[in-house]
Amino acid sequence: MASTQGAAKVLVASNRGPVSYEVRGDGSLHSKRGGGGLVSGLSAIGPDADALWVCSALSDGDREAVRRGVGEDGVLMLDVPADVHADAYNGIANSVLWFVHHMLYQTPLEPVFDAEFRRQWESYETYNRAFAQALADRAAPGAAVLVQDYHLCLVPGMLRELRPDVRIGHFSHTPWAPPEYFSMLPDDIRSQLVSGMLGADRLGFLTWRWARAFMACAEAVDRERFFPSWPSGAPASVQHTATGRPPLRTTWIGVHGLGADAEFLRARSREADVEERIAALRSEIGRAPDGTARRTVVRVDRTELSKNIVRGLLAHRQLLDDHPEWRERVVHVAFAYPSRQDLAVYRDYTAEVQRLADEINSAYGTATWTPIVLHVKDDFARSLAAYRLADVALVNPIRDGMNLVAKEVPVVSDEGCVLVLSREAGAFAELGEDAIAVNPYDVIGTARALHEALSMGPEERAERSKRLAEAATALPPAQWFLEQLGALEDGEAGVAGQGD
Incomplete structure (x- = not known):
């Protein structure tokens, strides 16, 4: 330079x-x-x-x-x-x-x-x-x-x-x-x-x-x-x-x-600190009563008002109400990293995310199952670990210029993931065909989309994830x-x- x-x-x-x-x-x-x-x-x-x-x-x-x-x-x-x-x-x-x-x-x-x-x-x-x-x-x-x-x-x-x-x-x-x-x-x-x-x-x-x-x-x-x-x-x-x-x-x-930087993400997600975070997350997620692996719904956001984290948590609660069969079988892994905490409205929003997660865990959780695994301390290696473990990625912003998380998760996910994506995200223009679209204000509709995503067969999930990754990396940084x-x-x- x-x-x-x-x-x-x-x-x-x-x-x-x-x-x-x-x-x-x-x-x-x-x-x-x-x-x-x-x-x-x-x-x-x-x-x-x-x-x-x-x-x-x-x-x-x-x-x-x-x-x-x-x-x-x-x-x-x-x-x-x-x-x-x-x-x-x-x-x-x-x-x-x-x-x-x-x-x-x-x-x-x-x-x-x-x-x-x-x-x-x-x-x-x-x-x-x-x-x-x-x-x-x-x-x-x-x-x-x-x-x-x-x-x-x-x-x-x-x-x-x-x-x-x-x-x-x-x-x-x-x-x-x-x-x-x-x-x-x-x-x-x-x-x-x-x-x-x-x-x-x-x-x-x-x-x-x-x-x-x-x-x-x-x-x-x-x-x-x-x-x-x-x-x-x-x-x-x-x-x-x-x-x-x-x-x-x-x-x-x-x-x-x-687009997402596939080469960097894939290499970084295989480093030792990410493997350590995967082990820790698996321990937090636990296993279902029948011994099978629990399913994971993953979101990674900053607590910006546009990211719609609160309605995402409400949709997960609605899922557990509408489909009790998912209780003890699915965990919502939510990373909500504090943003703009010098502004009161952002501090209040971050506090509401924490309050609602605690409320859901108190109402639905058991001795061996925490429905919402919430982390608020920024940790990129842990985010990549969650990407790899994701069965479903929930990206439901009220409005977003692009939203790179929607593009990054399909690139990194180990087994392929289903993307539940707000039609108000800029990424929807490129990824909407292979995602499950949601109205970000519709909590019941988002819960239905989560159920559809969790119920999707492994072959369709893998095929969708492959196409999503290709679209997501079409224009790397x-x-x-x-x-x-x-x-x-x-x-x-x-x-x-x-x-x-």
């Missing part, structure tokens, strides 16, 4: 970077490397690609690393003031934009766009401007810049003004709200968000459903300035102008369904990244056709 002092030809911008730091008791700094599709993608383009990753200092350790001048080659960490970051990240990105795109507001009470919201919005603008300026300062002439997600929606437009020569892409990892829901935002904020996004040469989404929603929102915001075009069999785009008069610019729309970069660098619109 390029030195942070030089001009980079490929730049990635994201709130969270590939490395984090902590200050240890002796005052030394310890770094931890992250993973994921962007890391894989940047590694795939090779060390001579002159690439730079611009991210935010998120913790006290990160900020101390910036102050000391400690960092990795090819990574630029921005020390945005902590209060500005908190307002932009928690106040706007996670408490407004996330809720809008996941359609999670309790509308009789929220949202309330008052003076405090406007103050936090100024921080969101400041935060985006810091990224735009850093990218402008370090991009080589004609560089390719890939901006990530809802934290940085304004960056493309700001960067376009600073550096009209660079090629700008933006990728949304979340759903995009339909116009009716997006219209809850104040008119000027909606316009600012759409205009900021359309500063890009190319916008990427996980599914055509989300892409079409953005295009519809652009048209709804200002029909005199934004002109979506989605001709059958041709690349989609939005033509737009700042004034309502020519000249028009074109922002191309592409879809890239991020490195290829996902390189596909976007290639389309941006070549000036191509990317994926043609408007299929679901």
